[in-house]
Amino acid sequence: MADRIVEKVDSLIRDTIERLGYEIVDIEYKKQYGQMNLTVFIDIEKGVSLDDCETVHNAVNPILDEADPIDGTYILNISSPGLDRPFKKQRDFERNYGREVEVKLYAPLMGKKNYEGVLKEKTDSTVTIETENGEIKLEMTRVALVRPLVRFE
Numbered sequence: 219m220a221d222r223i224v225e226k227v228d229s230l231i232r233d234t235i236e237r238l239g240y241e242i243v244d245i246e247y248k249k250q251y252g253q254m255n256l257t258v259f260i261d262i263e264k265g266v267s268l269d270d271c272e273t274v275h276n277a278v279n280p281i282l283d284e285a286d287p288i289d290g291t292y293i294l295n296i297s298s299p300g301l302d303r304p305f306k307k308q309r310d311f312e313r314n315y316g317r318e319v320e321v322k323l324y325a326p327l328m329g330k331k332n333y334e335g336v337l338k339e340k341t342d343s344t345v346t347i348e349t350e351n352g353e354i355k356l357e358m359t360r361v362a363l364v365r366p367l368v369r370f371e
Contacts, residue, residue, distance in 0.1 A: 234278055240270065244299065247288070254288075255292060
């Protein structure tokens with residue numbers, strides 16, 4: 219049911235969000251804090267601000283109110299995907315080629331479950347990173363997640 223709602227909402231709001239210059243990164247519909255929440259994660263090259271979230275909320279709220287794609291009440295949230303959001307789509311990988319990432323595996327490979335390096339390539343079956351010890355090509359079936367490497371100094 220949640221997947222159908224997400225698809226319906228996506229089809230209703232995608233054009234509006236893209237016309238505003240944003241990209242839909244993900245949409246979630248789930249129960250949080252005792253209420254149903256519809257969360258639309260957006261991104262833009264400069265990074266998402268609170269004003270961006272408000273702009274998108276004000277643009278899509280009337281569309282969703284009119285179409286009424288969800289039975290019952292829910293809370294509409296517009297959010298940034300966050301600095302360390304795992305990559306889900308091919309576009310996420312492509313946007314981050316040449317940047318540092320962390321890769322977590324389901325099980326150890328060569329004695330390690332976590333790798334850090336520069337993202338070189340992502341195909342349907344592999345992800346390639348350049349580490350300090352050379353290039354590593356990992357099978358996607360072994361990969362639990364890939365996300366930006368965030369360093370705090």
